[in-house]
Amino acid sequence: MQLSFAFLSLIPAEAQELFVATEPASNQPRNSVRVRLSNEGVAETDLKSRTSLGLMYGLNKNLMINANAYMADFYQRKQRIGGYSFYTKYRFLNIDNAQKHFRGAAFAHYSTVKFPIIHDEINLAGENNGLQGGLVFTQLLHKLALSGSVSYTKSLDKFTPGHEMLHDDAHNSIGYTFSTGYLVFPKEYTNYKQINTNLYVEFLGDSHTGSGRNFMDISPAIQFIFHSKVRLDLSKRQQLWGNMQRRFKNLYQVRVEYNLFNVL
Secondary structure, eight states, X not given: OHHHHHHHHHHHHHGGGOOSXXXXXXXXXXXXXXXXXXXXXXXXXXXXXXXXXXXXEESSSSEEEEEEEEEEOSSSSSOEEEEEEEEEEEEEXXXXXXXXXXXXXXXXEEEEEOSOOOOSXXXXXXXXXXEEEEEEEEEEETTEEEEEEEEEEEEOOOOOTTOTGGGTTOSEEEEEEEEEEEEEEOSSOOOTTXXXXXXXXXXXXXXXXXXXOEEEEEEEEEEEXXXXXXXXXXXXXXXXXXXXXXXXXXXXXXXXEEEEOSOO
16 A cells, blocks of 8 residues: 555656656666566568667666667568667756656766667667767656757767778767657546556757768657556657668657566
């Protein structure tokens, strides 16, 4: 019963800032584990996709860690494991008021992959070797959540032979995102068994510091949260404009998450 009351206080205030394409400044709750299974891809002549398995753990109210493994068939006929990434986030700002709050966090990301490197875009979610650091700020206003981030990414790639000269200025980039989320249902929260429904629109941009090549994507999504533990995300990501050489300019994504609270 104590756990149920904890959910009642948590879910209405924060469900709509569980962004799909980006991470908010909020953290994974202390001593809790989130298991995340994602699949994203594109239908060309046949379906090509990448599947990732992630584990998140809240060390305390301000610090969380995240590890991911990636499997894909983008560059070969069969799915194979070819990459890992590690992510950490530290929340340094927390201003709470009734039904609203403002939070700020710093994050770092490291990725290593075995897939061929032939494109300009630096994607640390299973595509490139690299390091990233950045800041994210999130504002909650009752049922509306707003979030923005800025980051610097350095590629550690050695490009596939034959592609080196094409990408000699594609090793550093500045990323920027803006996300909105809105709690559609329930209108009033009465118990943790209610299904939460959230709508999102997110914008994700990136610019190379050397060449100036860039892109801007839009990512609408719908999200369902069941029993305050299970989360289902359905999203689409589409390029709005850009001149950067990329593997894909539009993707679908399906994600399922399960939260385990007070595991330690």
